[in-house]
Amino acid sequence: MIFWSRKLASLKQTSLTETSMRRVEFYTFEDQVWYRQEDGSQHQLTDKDRDAVRFIIEQFQEFYPEAYEACVNEYRRCQANLPHFQFRIALRLCKCNFGIIDDSTSDVDSYGNFHFEHVPCPLRGECKYENIICHPKFNSKISDAEMRVIELLFNGVDRPAIAEELCLSPHTVHNHIRNACARIGAKKESELIAYAHRNNLFKDK
Numbered sequence: 576m577i578f579w580s581r582k583l584a585s586l587k588q589t590s591l592t593e594t595s596m597r598r599v600e601f602y603t604f605e606d607q608v609w610y611r612q613e614d615g616s617q618h619q620l621t622d623k624d625r626d627a628v629r630f631i632i633e634q635f636q637e638f639y640p641e642a643y644e645a646c647v648n649e650y651r652r653c654q655a656n657l658p659h660f661q662f663r664i665a666l667r668l669c670k671c672n673f674g675i676i677d678d679s680t681s682d683v684d685s686y687g688n689f690h691f692e693h694v695p696c697p698l699r700g701e702c703k704y705e706n707i708i709c710h711p712k713f714n715s716k717i718s719d720a721e722m723r724v725i726e727l728l729f730n731g732v733d734r735p736a737i738a739e740e741l742c743l744s745p746h747t748v749h750n751h752i753r754n755a756c757a758r759i760g761a762k763k764e765s766e767l768i769a770y771a772h773r774n775n776l777f778k779d780k
Contacts, residue, residue, distance in 0.1 A: 598613040603670055607620075608670060608673075630687075635711070721758075727740065
């Protein structure tokens with residue numbers, strides 16, 4: 576255990592950015608959250624990983640809003656210090672959902688989707704946030720903003736034109752498409768359009 580602790584402590588610290596949040600495995604060691612990247616390097620998650628913290632929070636806000644709101648309520652007293660407040664939320668979400676190293680499936684896959692684990696917890700059966708922060712409920716409802724983008728895609732409008740028509744940035748258009756795909760389990764844009772056809776999303780338009 577001492578050797579392993581020294582080994583972890585000696586690893587070079589780098590900032591985990593949003594763009595590198597792919598094929599990442601989180602785990603808890605000595606009550607701290609660590610992550611292993613696709614290249615095998617391992618690092619402790621810190622408040623300096625601001626892009627990663629923001630990515631984790633945005634994903635939970637979008638897809639697991641009940642878990643996010645529970646964390647906001649739990650750490651509300653830290654809200655005046657926004658970076659610390661956000662880090663505490665991201666740390667709690669990781670601890671409750673990504674506890675161990677799993678070599679079969681990455682916690683964050685190549686599409687940026689989360690794959691949660693059943694984390695051993697001494698408060699199982701007692702924690703008021705059980706099945707709220709841990710085992711969170713997925714929000715599968717396509718938002719109105721995402722639906723407006725999907726409709727234009729459905730009608731053959733390309734992404735730059737969608738951004739111009741809806742007065743959005745290309746990044747926002749990309750995020751709406753990515754989030755909509757995640758909600759329905761699609762891996763690419765063509766599958767999203769096929770889903771709209773199968774479910775007659777715009778049959779009356």
